[in-house]
Amino acid sequence: MKPFTVLESRLVPLPIDNIDTDQIIPARFLKTISKEGLGDQLFCDWRYDASGAPKPDFILNQPRAKGCEILLAGDNFGCGSSREHAPWALTQFGFRAVISTSFADIFRGNALKNSLLPVIVPAELHSKLFALPQDAKVRIDLAAQTITLPDGASAQFPIDEFSKHCLLNGVDELGYILSQADAIAAYEARAEQH
Amino acid sequence: MLKPRTIIEKIWDAHVVSERPGAPTLIYIDLQLVHEVTSPQAFAGLRERGLKVRRPDRTFATADHSVPTHDRSLPIADEVARRQVEQLEANCREFGIECHSIGSPHQGVVHVMGPELGLTQPGMTIVCGDSHTATHGAFGAIAFGIGTSQVEHVLATQCLLQTRPKTFEVHIDGALRPGVSAKDIILALIAKIGVGGGTGAVIEYTGAAIRALSMDERMTVCNMSIEGGARAGLIAPDQTTFNYLCGRPHAPKGPSWDRALERWRALPTDEGAVYDKSVSLDASALEPMITFGTNPGMGIPINAAVPDPSSYADPIVRDSVAKALAYMAIEPGKPLIGHKVDTVFIGSCTNGRIADMRAAASVLKGRKVNPNVRTLIVPGSVEVKKQAEAEGLDSVFRAAGAEWREPGCSMCIAMNGDMLSPGEYCVSTSNRNFEGRQGPGGRTFLASPLTAAAAAVTGTITDVRTLL
Numbered sequence: 001m002k003p004f005t006v007l008e009s010r011l012v013p014l015p016i017d018n019i020d021t022d023q024i025i026p027a028r029f030l031k032t033i034s035k036e037g038l039g040d041q042l043f044c045d046w047r048y049d050a051s052g053a054p055k056p057d058f059i060l061n062q063p064r065a066k067g068c069e070i071l072l073a074g075d076n077f078g079c080g081s082s083r084e085h086a087p088w089a090l091t092q093f094g095f096r097a098v099i100s101t102s103f104a105d106i107f108r109g110n111a112l113k114n115s116l117l118p119v120i121v122p123a124e125l126h127s128k129l130f131a132l133p134q135d136a137k138v139r140i141d142l143a144a145q146t147i148t149l150p151d152g153a154s155a156q157f158p159i160d161e162f163s164k165h166c167l168l169n170g171v172d173e174l175g176y177i178l179s180q181a182d183a184i185a186a187y188e189a190r191a192e193q194h
Numbered sequence: 195m196l197k198p199r200t201i202i203e204k205i206w207d208a209h210v211v212s213e214r215p216g217a218p219t220l221i222y223i224d225l226q227l228v229h230e231v232t233s234p235q236a237f238a239g240l241r242e243r244g245l246k247v248r249r250p251d252r253t254f255a256t257a258d259h260s261v262p263t264h265d266r267s268l269p270i271a272d273e274v275a276r277r278q279v280e281q282l283e284a285n286c287r288e289f290g291i292e293c294h295s296i297g298s299p300h301q302g303v304v305h306v307m308g309p310e311l312g313l314t315q316p317g318m319t320i321v322c323g324d325s326h327t328a329t330h331g332a333f334g335a336i337a338f339g340i341g342t343s344q345v346e347h348v349l350a351t352q353c354l355l356q357t358r359p360k361t362f363e364v365h366i367d368g369a370l371r372p373g374v375s376a377k378d379i380i381l382a383l384i385a386k387i388g389v390g391g392g393t394g395a396v397i398e399y400t401g402a403a404i405r406a407l408s409m410d411e412r413m414t415v416c417n418m419s420i421e422g423g424a425r426a427g428l429i430a431p432d433q434t435t436f437n438y439l440c441g442r443p444h445a446p447k448g449p450s451w452d453r454a455l456e457r458w459r460a461l462p463t464d465e466g467a468v469y470d471k472s473v474s475l476d477a478s479a480l481e482p483m484i485t486f487g488t489n490p491g492m493g494i495p496i497n498a499a500v501p502d503p504s505s506y507a508d509p510i511v512r513d514s515v516a517k518a519l520a521y522m523a524i525e526p527g528k529p530l531i532g533h534k535v536d537t538v539f540i541g542s543c544t545n546g547r548i549a550d551m552r553a554a555a556s557v558l559k560g561r562k563v564n565p566n567v568r569t570l571i572v573p574g575s576v577e578v579k580k581q582a583e584a585e586g587l588d589s590v591f592r593a594a595g596a597e598w599r600e601p602g603c604s605m606c607i608a609m610n611g612d613m614l615s616p617g618e619y620c621v622s623t624s625n626r627n628f629e630g631r632q633g634p635g636g637r638t639f640l641a642s643p644l645t646a647a648a649a650a651v652t653g654t655i656t657d658v659r660t661l662l
Contacts, residue, residue, distance in 0.1 A: 076390035084341035
């Protein structure tokens with residue numbers, strides 16, 4: 001897993017609530033047996049018309065989206081299906097963080113396991129972010145758990161200690177779980193007695 | 195005296211493997227269900243790390259999302275789907291997992307198969323790489339959907355790192371009126387709490403209206419807990435649960451059954467236990483529900499008017515509803531009754547069980563499907579299909595002019611070729627009306643099997659009570 005420390009980037013704003021994982025990556029692309037090659041299918045049905053041509057009015061097709069590593073979305077981002085293809089598609093497109101007022105539980109967990117940082121901000125700051133000029137850069141510092149706007153306004157965002165450790169160091173959870181093999185075996189032995 | 199606990203806390207406490215400072219709790223998973231879509235990358239991960247499946251005896255697979263429901267001759271015609279299903283079969287062979295792929299008498303939608311086989315039992319922790327795993331909560335289990343990384347974690351260790359969920363009581367008293375069903379309960383709840391209303395919580399459904407439901411109906415309610423944003427939803431086990439389970443292939447037998455009953459009877463929430471939050475509904479006040487927009491929270495009673503976006507104060511909410519209505523090409527301020535329907539889909543892990551087939555047949559019996567409506571009836575499993583055929587329901591459907599298909603997820607997720615054309619309207623008994631969910635450009639109205647069957651007959655959105 002790629003470590004995440006500090007990120008400074010312009011924003012791609014998508015001011016829509018409840019963006020579901022079927023929009024992030026439609027189910028017809030889930031027939032793959034690989035994790036790769038999903039970036040082109042990100043937001044496919046919003047991004048391309050029926051003939052496969054990019055829709056010019058969709059933000060990801062506009063010059064301003066180029067090189068942006070932060071997606072700014074409406075409330076309850078990532079609701080719906082458990083498909084991890086959603087964070088795979090977002091990171092393969094180039095996003096490293098998503099900012100919203102809240103995230104659906106499964107998406108949030110999946111994102112954290114793929115070095116995609118879900119940043120939860122209060123409603124007031126959320127509105128302020130949407131009002132920023134196109135070229136404004138926002139700075140996210142994971143160690144300090146802060147998000148800072150160009151005018152210096154700053155807010156703390158929550159993240160659990162364990163996920164933060166994994167992201168800062170680029171390590172995944174499985175190694176930690178495997179290291180508890182004795183506790184797992186002891187649990188199984190206790191459970192068998194019932 | 196111990197502090198009174200909810201069933202959610204009791205199951206959680208019984209599954210704690212370890213709690214260490216600075217990390218989430220490690221909990222044990224009793225059962226993992228696997229399907230072809232979210233598992234191939236997890237098995238590949240095991241191979242890369244040289245790991246085995248820790249408990250193949252607690253892992254069961256089926257093929258459901260990508261399988262055709264029309265022509266079941268092998269190999270599957272869609273090359274990409276064929277490769278995915280064959281990969282599942284190969285992974286299960288390699289890692290020693292029981293797999294019910296096409297051809298098995300138990301093949302079916304993963305959340306229909308598990309309960310049928312008696313794999314799903316009270317007090318368990320159950321996971322699957324599928325958000326509708328909440329279905330299994332109907333038996334008094336904590337059952338939740340996980341991503342592919344976590345599928346790999348559970349395959350390798352039978353454990354997951356989890357934070358303790360909040361507890362959320364949804365209390366439903368009263369009795370459902372004729373024409374109103376379990377699906378209407380859950381659609382009404384999600385319309386009330388919103389699609390993020392349950393975030394961070396496990397719901398316990400309580401009250402007389404819940405107790406009166408059959409297991410099939412309880413599964414419909416729990417299935418859509420995720421559509422309210424909840425991690426899971428469950429119903430404490432009772433005699434209805436035990437009657438369903440008794441004699442199922444994987445249910446305990448003989449003295450083990452008696453010991454299991456004793457454990458299961460201790461699961462219900464203690465008197466005086468406190469939930470983090472609560473909401474109540476009166477089942478007797480519910481009407482048949484239908485969705486008008488592009489998430490499952492955008493639901494209204496069948497005779498109510500579609501809300502006007504301008505009635506919402508929050509600009510993002512207003513824009514989201516306006517965007518949904520534009521996608522659906524629906525006018526606000528009027529009821530949906532009489533709106534044209536092109537396709538009706540009856541099936542899915544929400545409403546693909548025998549009770550749902552019977553409900554649909556009760557409306558279609560002696561009637562004809564409107565000639566402008568394509569009606570797909572897709573049983574949730576081979577077992578549901580066989581039972582429906584034994585009861586002659588397939589003849590009712592065929593005589594009405596509906597298509598009687600083979601089991602699978604089918605048009606709920608439109609991965610297998612069963613899909614809407616752009617712009618088509620579909621009344622669907624599935625769980626998601628997201629844009630394009632049933633095919634790019636397709637427009638979905640979520641409803642109960644009764645309401646869906648009524649729409650098939652009239653060719654328009656109809657209050658089923660006018661046909662009863």
